[in-house]
Amino acid sequence: MCRGVCEDESAELAEHYNKTEDKGAFAKIYELNWRCVRAYARRAAMLMRAPPHEVSTDYGKKEKKKKPITQDESRLSEICSSVWLAALQGIRGFKGKVCFRSWILGITRNKAVDDVREFTKRAGDVKVDALKVELGDARAVSAKQHKLLLEDVEAACESLTEDEMRVVFMRFWEELTFVEMAKELGITEGAVRHRIKLAFAKLRPELLRWASLGLPAKDKGEQ
């Protein structure tokens, strides 16, 4: 269940859609949730240490340059499409027991992980090192705005295992309780708590560094 004060307009709209079969209701659900679905798909792909892959150029040629999934908009669009189509298929089964956001983000996580798993199989021996992102102009913008970027999160999360990252994402993005996470992952609640603590402990040095500098270390150095 959503832990925050959750008005859950989307859940009401889903119920309305199922009852009245009003296309407008689904369009509104999409409007309310596309942003978090896309953002979560981008992050959930990190769970599997998504390998980069070749990118097609405008001329149909394969570029040698590798692009991590977190920056590959067309691939993210494919994941988002599959998430929404799965949501459509399952919407009659959505009974409002969990908040809509948690429900659709659960689908997003699974689809993103499936996509990366499938892709990894095809990509074969791509090295994880290739994941590291060129920061470039985006980093300069970040320095001005005094905020962390996804790349910083990605870098910090490199020390976490896939299981630890998964509980962090489920906790903060899907807003699941420990009991719900335990059920979803098929482990005990104690194990979930342990993973969260472990993840937090691993992140601690980076958290300290960010807070000390007020900015990610590299940015501060650049200023």
Place this chain on the structure above:
Amino acid sequence: MNHTEWNDIFALGDDADPDDRKKADEHLLTCDECQKVKAGFELFKEALLDDSEEEDDPKVREQVLAAAQAQLDGWVRARARRVAFLVTLALGLLVVGVVVWYRSKAGPVERRLELGEEQLTHGDFEGARKTADEVLSAPDLPEAEKARALRLKERAR
């Protein structure tokens, strides 16, 4: 408590024991390092949850809304099929009911004549003749039935 233990309480957030949380909040007021960890954690969470720079892909939107429309059309078609099936079933039952009722209403002479017709159809001329004779031998036979029985006998000859 050492920093690691405070760290664990911060990690559990709202799910930590309320007493521990209270102690942790008090500790935060005096501990510079834990304040930094907490501040760093807020930065981390903000970046992790930040979706402000996402842009919708119009193709995805179009595809999803088209799929929603197709789903609704599918539901309407399925419902129409269900209704058509139920109407057909109801009509079928009605027809069967009417036939049964008609047959139950028809008198023994009528049923004998129908039997004679069937026998004739199946080439049982002998049987049809006998049935016609049986009908003709009935007392107080109305003129219409008598005429039909005679026609049947004639055709069975």
